[in-house]
Amino acid sequence: MDISERKLKILQAIIDDFIHSAEPVGSRTLSKKYNLGISPATIRNEMADLEEMGYIKQPHTSAGRVPADKAYRLYVDKLMDKYVLSEQQKAIIGKKIMDNLVELDSTIEHASKLLSNLTNLTAFAMTPKNDENILKYIKLVPIDKHSVLLMIVTETGNVHNTILKIENTYTEENLNVLSKILTYNYKGKTLSSITKMEIIKDFEEDIETMSRIMKNVMPNFLSTLENMLNVHLYMDGLTNIFSLPEYYNIEKAKEFLEMLNQKEHIAEVLMNRDSGVVITIGQENPDTEMKDCSLITATYSINGKTVGKLGVIGPTRMKYSKITSIIEYMTDNISNAFKLKDED
Amino acid sequence: MDISERKLKILQAIIDDFIHSAEPVGSRTLSKKYNLGISPATIRNEMADLEEMGYIKQPHTSAGRVPADKAYRLYVDKLMDKYVLSEQQKAIIGKKIMDNLVELDSTIEHASKLLSNLTNLTAFAMTPKNDENILKYIKLVPIDKHSVLLMIVTETGNVHNTILKIENTYTEENLNVLSKILTYNYKGKTLSSITKMEIIKDFEEDIETMSRIMKNVMPNFLSTLENMLNVHLYMDGLTNIFSLPEYYNIEKAKEFLEMLNQKEHIAEVLMNRDSGVVITIGQENPDTEMKDCSLITATYSINGKTVGKLGVIGPTRMKYSKITSIIEYMTDNISNAFKLKDED
DNA sequence: TGTTAGCACTCTATGCTGTTGAGTGCTAAC
């Protein structure tokens, strides 16, 4: 059966209405709200056809109709009006993107946030698959006696760092030369092609002298340092709460997850906690949003200085003794691992 | 009123039972399950006292008792047995931490994941507040005509990079000298103290010659390159689904969030999609987990090459036309911003 | 021949009711 003009109109009305209301759409509603010029009865006849053709479905016998996937497909391909962004919306998008242009990765990270805000949906963004990227620069930088930072920079401004462990001793100059040779050797090639090349030939060394200082870099130095004082916060197991009976309730679960989504807020709460293992239970938490939760945190140290935090959050009903032991053991391990490492 | 030995035993039993079952605990249950040697009636009397003292609560008249915050506090301070980790548990924790020792940040990131797995709760971990960190090394690295990478390395192995825009032209040698002087000047000081110092004095230049190549760095080079081919995936607005009637249901919401939590999986799905704006609706998605969702993605390009993706995921009922326009406008903006930038 | 009004029918959602069972507090006996 071919789909008539009138059926299309009805279908469009059903889709529009359902996108708005998320409720099955009935024939009476259609006839009243959208002036199609025909009665509910006629619409019912048409809807019966549309259902037979697979465009709409009934959740149950006495319910209205709901668009099927096939209807959305038709809608997207044929029916959909072009949505024109207002100048204001365009301005906001343009500005947000321009504001975060420093590096591709951060542009994309912000784009994802922006998109989720604009659409009220879950948004995602992916950075390039780098294998078509062209290598621009390679640099080896000394970190300590046995570690070297390998930095790879591509034409698109992508910067990638890895720390390598080196067994031999080395001097900074060694690294400079190696950097030059690597760069000379691979510059202009795509990353994926390099992984397939025969490597390592000897090259003549290239000795250069240095000249004078560029002072105009300095103003940026301080702001970078300040920026560096920021902490990083990692969070995992957000969906674990769904297995707890305490949170078998959309409102509670939503509240909990939204509280945790404000990372800056959590970071602040953590920073204000004392050293060592700290347990705060329910009302003891200064934060009203956490009044139903318990928080267990412990601190780890680097070179003997108390610096970072590790912990869990959950309902007041939790296995305090087991969890405390685990957290304590983990922070002890971390502290030990970073104790007086590479002291030279 | 002072709390008697017997009351403590009863309280402990209530807490233990509730931590396990999350159900209010009744006097009969207590008397049967924990051999306290007294009858339910006696327990009831004691419980009435405990309630008066604020240690336990009744959700409603004919329900059992539930521990109050005050009870947990007592439990944590006095009653709680020390939980002894098994050798196996210790081994797992120790190994996981040792396996990720390259850099503090990644150690901490993995620690958070591990903790959430072990406790089945929401875990978090915070890296050090760097202001007590001691500066070890500063390096300026050329990126292109107008950009320089400023790298700051601290004693604790923290590495921080920022890209600075430079107006004057410069040579690589300039940067090397500057790096040396900055390092000489600030090495050994804490980050926060540096932000308060008077800066910039002139220093004599320090010219060095380079020697020979260290070849043992090379084996790491390839694996780093391959590692670099990884894409980054950003995701935002996860909790937005809670405002959709489609997901006003714990099972559905849980399913959706758990699907999205498998980042690798999502990345793969995204990579397999065509260029340009692509809309897949419900059943059209090759993935069974996404059969109830629609996915809208678009690609952006860098220097004219199609590389990255941006998109949203939501129920099949979504504002296709508006969302498509937004995504399209955003990818256009990004593509433009990164078009033939810094061509030299 | 297409359109429409009317009507019987279906099914969900809602609210009311009674029942069950877990748990309590009180009292009197041990």
Place this chain on the structure above:
DNA sequence: GTTAGCACTCAACAGCATAGAGTGCTAACA
């Protein structure tokens, strides 16, 4: 001081009636 017994309370659940939204079918109408 402890315990058995009993009346009482309340949440949870099942059963039932009702309301309301929406349908499909039929017969009448233009």
